[in-house]
Amino acid sequence: MSKLVSSLKEAIIAAGLKDHMTISFHHHLRNGDYVLNMVLAKAAEMGIRDLNVNASSLFDVHEPVIGHIKNQVVTGLEVNYMGQKVGRAISEGILEKPVIFRSHGGRAGDMENGSAKVDIAFIAAPCADNMGNMSGKYGPSACGSLGYAFSDAMYADKVVVITDYLVPYPLQDCSIPEGYVDYVVCVDKIGDASRIVSGTTRITRDPVGLRIAWLASQVVKHSGYLKDGFSFQTGAGGASLAVAKYVEEMMEKEKITGSFCMGGITGYLVSMMEKGYFETILDVQCFDLSAVASIRENKRHREISASRYASPAAKSSAVDSLDVVILGATQADTDFHVNVHTDSNGNIMGGSGGHSDTAQGAKLSIVAAPLIRARLPLIADKVLCRSTPGETIDVIVTQRGIAVNPRNQELRETLVRAGLPVKDIQELKKIAEDMAGVPKEVACKGRTVAKVLYRDGTLLDTIQAKS
Amino acid sequence: MSKLVSSLKEAIIAAGLKDHMTISFHHHLRNGDYVLNMVLAKAAEMGIRDLNVNASSLFDVHEPVIGHIKNQVVTGLEVNYMGQKVGRAISEGILEKPVIFRSHGGRAGDMENGSAKVDIAFIAAPCADNMGNMSGKYGPSACGSLGYAFSDAMYADKVVVITDYLVPYPLQDCSIPEGYVDYVVCVDKIGDASRIVSGTTRITRDPVGLRIAWLASQVVKHSGYLKDGFSFQTGAGGASLAVAKYVEEMMEKEKITGSFCMGGITGYLVSMMEKGYFETILDVQCFDLSAVASIRENKRHREISASRYASPAAKSSAVDSLDVVILGATQADTDFHVNVHTDSNGNIMGGSGGHSDTAQGAKLSIVAAPLIRARLPLIADKVLCRSTPGETIDVIVTQRGIAVNPRNQELRETLVRAGLPVKDIQELKKIAEDMAGVPKEVACKGRTVAKVLYRDGTLLDTIQAKS
Numbered sequence: 001m002s003k004l005v006s007s008l009k010e011a012i013i014a015a016g017l018k019d020h021m022t023i024s025f026h027h028h029l030r031n032g033d034y035v036l037n038m039v040l041a042k043a044a045e046m047g048i049r050d051l052n053v054n055a056s057s058l059f060d061v062h063e064p065v066i067g068h069i070k071n072q073v074v075t076g077l078e079v080n081y082m083g084q085k086v087g088r089a090i091s092e093g094i095l096e097k098p099v100i101f102r103s104h105g106g107r108a109g110d111m112e113n114g115s116a117k118v119d120i121a122f123i124a125a126p127c128a129d130n131m132g133n134m135s136g137k138y139g140p141s142a143c144g145s146l147g148y149a150f151s152d153a154m155y156a157d158k159v160v161v162i163t164d165y166l167v168p169y170p171l172q173d174c175s176i177p178e179g180y181v182d183y184v185v186c187v188d189k190i191g192d193a194s195r196i197v198s199g200t201t202r203i204t205r206d207p208v209g210l211r212i213a214w215l216a217s218q219v220v221k222h223s224g225y226l227k228d229g230f231s232f233q234t235g236a237g238g239a240s241l242a243v244a245k246y247v248e249e250m251m252e253k254e255k256i257t258g259s260f261c262m263g264g265i266t267g268y269l270v271s272m273m274e275k276g277y278f279e280t281i282l283d284v285q286c287f288d289l290s291a292v293a294s295i296r297e298n299k300r301h302r303e304i305s306a307s308r309y310a311s312p313a314a315k316s317s318a319v320d321s322l323d324v325v326i327l328g329a330t331q332a333d334t335d336f337h338v339n340v341h342t343d344s345n346g347n348i349m350g351g352s353g354g355h356s357d358t359a360q361g362a363k364l365s366i367v368a369a370p371l372i373r374a375r376l377p378l379i380a381d382k383v384l385c386r387s388t389p390g391e392t393i394d395v396i397v398t399q400r401g402i403a404v405n406p407r408n409q410e411l412r413e414t415l416v417r418a419g420l421p422v423k424d425i426q427e428l429k430k431i432a433e434d435m436a437g438v439p440k441e442v443a444c445k446g447r448t449v450a451k452v453l454y455r456d457g458t459l460l461d462t463i464q465a466k467s
Numbered sequence: 468m469s470k471l472v473s474s475l476k477e478a479i480i481a482a483g484l485k486d487h488m489t490i491s492f493h494h495h496l497r498n499g500d501y502v503l504n505m506v507l508a509k510a511a512e513m514g515i516r517d518l519n520v521n522a523s524s525l526f527d528v529h530e531p532v533i534g535h536i537k538n539q540v541v542t543g544l545e546v547n548y549m550g551q552k553v554g555r556a557i558s559e560g561i562l563e564k565p566v567i568f569r570s571h572g573g574r575a576g577d578m579e580n581g582s583a584k585v586d587i588a589f590i591a592a593p594c595a596d597n598m599g600n601m602s603g604k605y606g607p608s609a610c611g612s613l614g615y616a617f618s619d620a621m622y623a624d625k626v627v628v629i630t631d632y633l634v635p636y637p638l639q640d641c642s643i644p645e646g647y648v649d650y651v652v653c654v655d656k657i658g659d660a661s662r663i664v665s666g667t668t669r670i671t672r673d674p675v676g677l678r679i680a681w682l683a684s685q686v687v688k689h690s691g692y693l694k695d696g697f698s699f700q701t702g703a704g705g706a707s708l709a710v711a712k713y714v715e716e717m718m719e720k721e722k723i724t725g726s727f728c729m730g731g732i733t734g735y736l737v738s739m740m741e742k743g744y745f746e747t748i749l750d751v752q753c754f755d756l757s758a759v760a761s762i763r764e765n766k767r768h769r770e771i772s773a774s775r776y777a778s779p780a781a782k783s784s785a786v787d788s789l790d791v792v793i794l795g796a797t798q799a800d801t802d803f804h805v806n807v808h809t810d811s812n813g814n815i816m817g818g819s820g821g822h823s824d825t826a827q828g829a830k831l832s833i834v835a836a837p838l839i840r841a842r843l844p845l846i847a848d849k850v851l852c853r854s855t856p857g858e859t860i861d862v863i864v865t866q867r868g869i870a871v872n873p874r875n876q877e878l879r880e881t882l883v884r885a886g887l888p889v890k891d892i893q894e895l896k897k898i899a900e901d902m903a904g905v906p907k908e909v910a911c912k913g914r915t916v917a918k919v920l921y922r923d924g925t926l927l928d929t930i931q932a933k934s
Binding site: 001003131132159168169170172173174177178179180181182229259260279280282299300302304305307308311314315316317318320321 | 468470598599626635636637639640641644645646647648649696726727746747749766767769771772774775778781782783784785787788
């Protein structure tokens with residue numbers, strides 16, 4: 001018995017792909033992924049139409065999906081994140097049916113509770129055996145954690161594993177076991193390794209970014225959470241890493257040992273664990289090669305599924321035990337609602353990822369962002385898209401001041417006492433407008449091109465076409 | 468947020484235990500388990516009645532269940548294995564409703580497909596954190612693999628984790644994650660470590676046992692499966708270990724490297740892996756302390772769930788890739804059906820465990836057993852209980868000869884050519900009867916006290932009361 005089939009086409013036929021089905025993909029191969037394009041091209045060639053694609057994220061490499069939408073091969077999209085290229089096309093209205101946006105935890109949760117049904121999951125696996133045991137840790141296209149793919153494997157009717165590194169049965173260090181897998185197909189390459197992960201991720205040198213990071217670290221310091229057992233999530237961007245650096249310096253000085261860190265894992269967090277600042281990394285996604293090496297070799301660096309990371313359908317997830325998260329924003333508003341789906345012109349160029357999951361779960365959620373970006377103020381009266389509800393955001397940190405959500409008066413007073421530049425959110429808005437001018441209202445009044453679901457599946461907001 | 472409750476009683480109340488519910492337990496603490504007795508005693512004290520208990524196995528330590536049956540606290544039992552003490556009471560008819568016997572794979576499968584519904588799983592966890600991440604590898608009551616508990620955690624409505632070793636969040640090397648857990652309770656002791664696992668398991672010195680083991684190893688040798696990539700399961704008994712020893716000697720001589728071994732894992736199999744005879748151990752259950760140490764420390768020794776081991780509801784499981792399994796029997800018959808549920812007098816004293824799972828999955832299934840036991844012949848016209856269907860048994864090896872299932876004529880000829888003492892099953896039966904006499908028919912004509920389900924959930928046989 002073996003589940004190996006000789007070609008992708010054979011796997012597609014065996015799995016029974018038909019018009020109108022929902023197929024799913026994970027995004028651990030990021031901007032180096034070949035698999036989504038490969039499957040859609042083959043489906044198109046086979047004359048299949050009207051597919052609903054549930055991809056945990058779409059990057060610029062997935063630009064061919066635009067052609068498939070135009071040709072009616074793809075008529076539905078569900079994603080947690082969408083890069084600029086596909087995002088702009090969606091904002092222009094190429095897809096009739098609104099895109100469904102979820103959070104990373106929400107996607108897992110909606111698969112668990114049955115509201116996001118997948119007919120066939122196509123799982124890019126950097127390493128697999130002939131029965132479908134798979135891992136992301138080994139092989140020429142190693143991406144580390146396969147965290148987002150667990151739900152696809154567990155809840156899709158049929159599961160096709162696509163690998164370029166077939167190992168003898170049984171794959172020892174298997175992430176997702178064979179019991180969920182129907183077919184395995186071995187192809188030449190599942191991705192471009194140089195684009196799967198960046199070689200290094202660097203701390204910003206931009207003085208504005210450093211100022212924001214330093215202020216954010218001061219909020220962490222005075223919040224009361226920075227003590228033994230501290231848990232922390234920060235992003236992989238240069239400013240987020242600068243926060244990590246400042247936090248590390250404080251932990252060193254105060255001799256604090258944290259419990260775990262999470263999020264998109266980079267070499268910087270790996271080195272913090274290795275130096276003993278954190279006991280454990282819980283890794284739903286690796287962002288660079290150091291993280292991939294570490295999850296393969298260091299027992300303290302553990303792979304977790306999206307469900308274990310943040311599913312609201314699980315009885316608990318790691319975000320429920322998280323102390324502090326550092327988040328980004330393209331826009332925020334005076335009610336502390338945050339937009340990470342569109343730019344300030346209303347073009348789709350992002351998505352929640354784990355934003356709303358961690359904001360709700362963490363004890364302290366800090367948005368750190370420049371007050372002005374591309375000559376537009378960060379803070380508006382109303383965000384163009386409500387990605388994360390304001391009631392789950394505690395603090396907005398900019399280079400010109402820190403706004404504390406009025407729901408958290410105690411924290412506000414603590415930060416004022418610490419001498420930090422605490423300002424009212426309206427005041428921050430005014431500073432930005434004094435610098436950059438009041439932006440003219442963005443006309444996003446076309447039909448609905450996307451629906452943004454909150455992590456619990458309820459509708460948070462809609463995104464309108466740019467017309 | 469924490470799921471810790473202060474006492475077992477509080478956990479029982481929080482989980483909503485009521486009359487008529489089904490509760491479940493795993494048996495990794497074996498004859499040292501305190502948890503099943505602890506929960507039933509508390510339920511009895513709280514006045515709860517009419518419970519259906521789904522325990523993966525019951526050992527002699529669980530004798531108090533007899534009292535709970537008499538008091539109507541327990542009115543239903545579902546098990547994969549039942550030790551002699553409870554078995555005899557069941558055979559005497561103390562429980563009105565027939566016991567449901569399943570295999571290890573069948574139990575997992577029936578939970579997966581919904582035909583075995585559990586209201587509350589009580590999971591003994593040698594190590595856990597306050598959110599319910601758990602492991603069997605650490606703590607004073609370490610038992611190694613928690614393989615059988617995965618299905619309980621994943622499919623029960625409510626899950627209560629009972630531990631005596633609470634660690635800081637997050638438990639790094641977690642087997643079953645928090646997403647399945649509702650409550651955690653910390654008690655003084657979950658088991659008697661000295662009875663959880665035996666210190667050592669020794670190869671038999673009995674000449675009859677050694678003869679049987681040697682013959683079984685010769686069947687393996689000539690079957691054609693003993694080559695690079697060989698996979699193997701054998702039991703933990705002294706004769707099974709002797710088979711492992713003879714197999715090891717052949718692998719050494721022929722320079723063969725196997726792929727994986729499975730089953731109840733002992734130090735003997737661990738040492739075979741360490742010496743390089745097997746790449747990997749897939750471990751659903753540890754049988755001794757060497758195995759517990761190895762699964763904790765050696766990356767090549769991997770924990771697998773009962774589903775991954777043998778579930779017929781999974782898309783595949785490890786038994787489907789198994790080459791050779793060595794099995795026991797209390798009785799066999801001329802159709803090669805095997806009884807492992809009752810002794811030759813019809814008293815319940817065992818159960819399938821993984822017997823029928825591996826017999827069906829493995830390419831070659833060998834029953835190795837003495838031709839006469841307690842003055843009774845191994846081979847009857849009809850087994851008292853059909854535990855494993857004859858069509859899944861390839862060979863029966865006794866000290867006086869080897870019977871090959873007529874379905875496998877090619878193997879029979881190979882073994883004859885190899886000069887092994889191949890005999891017709893009727894001939895073996897006659898040899899036994901010539902030695903021990905024809906046994907008088909056992910009177911098991913009372914009402915049905917147990918139903919034996921095959922791994923796919925169909926009824927294989929029933930067991931009658933001894934009256």
